[in-house]
Amino acid sequence: MRRSPPFPQVPPFKKVLLEALPYVDYLFGNETEAATFAETEGWDTREAGEIALRISRLPKANGSRPRTVVITQGKDATAVAVGGRVRYFPVIPVPQELLVDTNGAGDAFVGGFLSQIVAGKSLEEAVRAGNYAANVIIQRSGCTFPSKPEFEWA
Numbered sequence: 001m002r003r004s005p006p007f008p009q010v011p012p013f014k015k016v017l018l019e020a021l022p023y024v025d026y027l028f029g030n031e032t033e034a035a036t037f038a039e040t041e042g043w044d045t046r047e048a049g050e051i052a053l054r055i056s057r058l059p060k061a062n063g064s065r066p067r068t069v070v071i072t073q074g075k076d077a078t079a080v081a082v083g084g085r086v087r088y089f090p091v092i093p094v095p096q097e098l099l100v101d102t103n104g105a106g107d108a109f110v111g112g113f114l115s116q117i118v119a120g121k122s123l124e125e126a127v128r129a130g131n132y133a134a135n136v137i138i139q140r141s142g143c144t145f146p147s148k149p150e151f152e153w154a
Helices: 011-023 031-041 048-056 105-118 123-138
Strands: 026-030 068-073 076-082 085-089
Touching: 026 031, 026 105, 031 048, 031 068, 048 068, 048 076, 048 085, 068 105, 068 123, 076 123, 085 123, 105 123
Parallel strands: 026 068
Antiparallel strands: 068 076, 076 085
16 A cells, blocks of 8 residues: 555545555555654654554554555655664665656565565565665656666565
């Protein structure tokens, strides 16, 4: 499930979000979306890892697998909470002069991440693929990829 910043602040949308959340295994958002959700919940933190951890602990309908919450933070480390633990993964640095367009970076991250999850890869590999995809997107205009990606499969 992917969230957008204003929706948790609007009562009808927040109600739907909270009703769907028990059925969510993987939740993705950025630091702004996470902070907005935390604010609407009355939480006293804006720290992505703490918010991810709190969201991961919210009630879940299927207890056979934990909820994984991934919060991207632009150039700062990606926070991932799963199983009562938060981990931080560094992003691939991009020099300012190579930064072209950040539109689609979050969606590219989710696509890269999920490509590895469905392939049975580890959380580390999923984050690495997500970071790679986002890194490629932000160096191009629009949500486009090169004809031959340079991602090395583990």
